[in-house]
Amino acid sequence: MGYEPIKPIADPGENLLLVDNARYHLYQVAYRETIPPSHPFVAEASAGAGLAAGGRIQAFNTNTILDLSEAQVGQFRAYVLDDVHVRMNQPGATARHSTGQLIATFNPFSKLQDPYDAMTEFFSFEDQRPILDITNPTGYALVQVRVAFYGFRFVLAGKEGISSLGGKVAPIETFENIKAARESGAKFAVVGVGGWPR
Amino acid sequence: MSRTFKNYKKGVFKTSPMVSITVAVAPGVQNLWILTAGRTAILRKLTVRNRQAAPVDLLIGEGGVQRMVLLQALNGVDATWTERDLQDWEFTGTITIQSTAAAVAPNEIQCQATVEEFQGPTG
Numbered sequence: 001m002g003y004e005p006i007k008p009i010a011d012p013g014e015n016l017l018l019v020d021n022a023r024y025h026l027y028q029v030a031y032r033e034t035i036p037p038s039h040p041f042v043a044e045a046s047a048g049a050g051l052a053a054g055g056r057i058q059a060f061n062t063n064t065i066l067d068l069s070e071a072q073v074g075q076f077r078a079y080v081l082d083d084v085h086v087r088m089n090q091p092g093a094t095a096r097h098s099t100g101q102l103i104a105t106f107n108p109f110s111k112l113q114d115p116y117d118a119m120t121e122f123f124s125f126e127d128q129r130p131i132l133d134i135t136n137p138t139g140y141a142l143v144q145v146r147v148a149f150y151g152f153r154f155v156l157a158g159k160e161g162i163s164s165l166g167g168k169v170a171p172i173e174t175f176e177n178i179k180a181a182r183e184s185g186a187k188f189a190v191v192g193v194g195g196w197p198r
Numbered sequence: 199m200s201r202t203f204k205n206y207k208k209g210v211f212k213t214s215p216m217v218s219i220t221v222a223v224a225p226g227v228q229n230l231w232i233l234t235a236g237r238t239a240i241l242r243k244l245t246v247r248n249r250q251a252a253p254v255d256l257l258i259g260e261g262g263v264q265r266m267v268l269l270q271a272l273n274g275v276d277a278t279w280t281e282r283d284l285q286d287w288e289f290t291g292t293i294t295i296q297s298t299a300a301a302v303a304p305n306e307i308q309c310q311a312t313v314e315e316f317q318g319p320t321g
Contacts (some may be wrong), residue, residue: 112210
């Protein structure tokens with residue numbers, strides 16, 4: 001990935017292998033479109049209330065911003081507009097961007113080191129959006145708590161095609177492990193759509 | 199903290215609240231910028247308006263301890279020192295400002311700063 005501008009993980013016609021709960025689901029990309037950086041995708045996590053010095057917003061739900069319809073996956077990057085630390089959980093109980101003992105954050109310094117937000121990249125499948133845990137590290141109240149997202153939306157096709165009626169779409173194939181997925185002969189890009197428990 | 203590896207650091211710029219120097223606050227030390235816990239900061243810009251009848255010397259310090267050469271704020275003019283003028287002292291504590299004026303009424307000397315904060319282990 002590197003410190004590069006965002007690029008779509010796959011083109012239409014290519015395959016994605018979604019990794020969720022240590023299982024591997026193979027889908028084909030049917031359609032792709034961009035989600036450019038824009039004001040509808042700026043979350044104001046305090047809902048106008050601001051955030052007190054040292055304060056915390058636990059479990060901010062990104063559902064209204066990042067939720068997708070059935071059989072769609074988003075490739076997103078994020079940056080903050082205020083001096084806050086943002087931890088990401090996906091699903092709610094699993095910390096993303098974590099090591100054995102620590103959880104990395106998105107914060108104002110992230111963009112200084114990584115101007116393309118490359119290290120913030122994450123994927124969100126259907127309504128399995130991330131939940132944010134936001135803290136104000138400063139000694140003063142913040143009047144706004146803004147986190148912005150941008151990226152791509154992919155419409156996926158399973159073995160019976162796309163979700164034309166809005167229903168669930170079964171993957172082309174589900175594998176128990178990555179070895180089986182590789183041995184299937186299919187070409188794919190691997191995408192984590194939920195944290196891998198530490 | 200005196201030596202700053204300027205070329206290797208990147209910080210976020212913050213603007214302080216407006217500070218009015220008054221000797222009524224003994225001993226006249228005003229907090230110009232209170233650091234975010236765990237961070238350090240370098241003073242990048244200082245704007246001062248001295249509305250008194252005479253110039254004053256300003257003492258920039260860390261918790262009241264002088265860290266920079268005195269700056270003279272002429273009266274009746276706008277004074278701004280920018281990154282080119284200010285030393286890159288890396289503050290690890292509250293940045294303070296004092297005036298040498300013997301008596302100052304509120305808002306006679308107004309100051310405002312921009313600092314560059316650097317990330318620390320907690321901030």
